[in-house]
Amino acid sequence: MTEILQQPGFFGTAANFIADATLVVMLIVALLFTIGAGLAHLHRYTAHRWVQTSAATLNLVMVAWMMVLPFKDFVLPGLPEQAGERFYAVTTLHAVVGAVALPFGLFVVLRGNELVPQRLKFTNYKPFMRTAYVLYILATLLGVWTYFAWFVNNPNPPVFE
Secondary structure (H helix, E strand, O other): OHHHHHOEOOOOOOOEHHHHHHHHHHHHHHHHHHHHHHHHHOOOHHHHHHHHHHHHHHHHHHHHHHHHHHHHHHHHHHOOOOOOOHHHHHHHHHHHHHHHHHHHHHHHHHHHOOOOOHHHOOOOHHHHHHHHHHHHHHHHHHHHHHHHHHHOOOOOOOOOO
């Protein structure tokens, strides 16, 4: 695994291979969420549920695997002292929006799959699903901005040794 972390990325930035791959996978997740939203609009609810469940699960894996640790190792030590610097501000904003989007979106997916207790069920899906979608897309856009803050506009990008 450490060999992959040391390999240069494929976008020609200061990012390593795994950072570039993470960006691509997260853009695919956003595309899947958009396709899922389109399926709901077309009243293809079974396909919608499968696509959204798959996208949310992949998103959870990627966040847990590729985002939490770098945030803990490279951003948290600089907070709150350096919160005003672009690298820390952008990354923290992305983390905050993602920390809201992820559990909320997972709850909506669990509800859509009838996996929540009766008292947590809701019947009007649209506002919940639309809110989850907007939060996920906002987190993705902030993730792209974070990639640029870390690997394009940063003369000394953080790397795992």
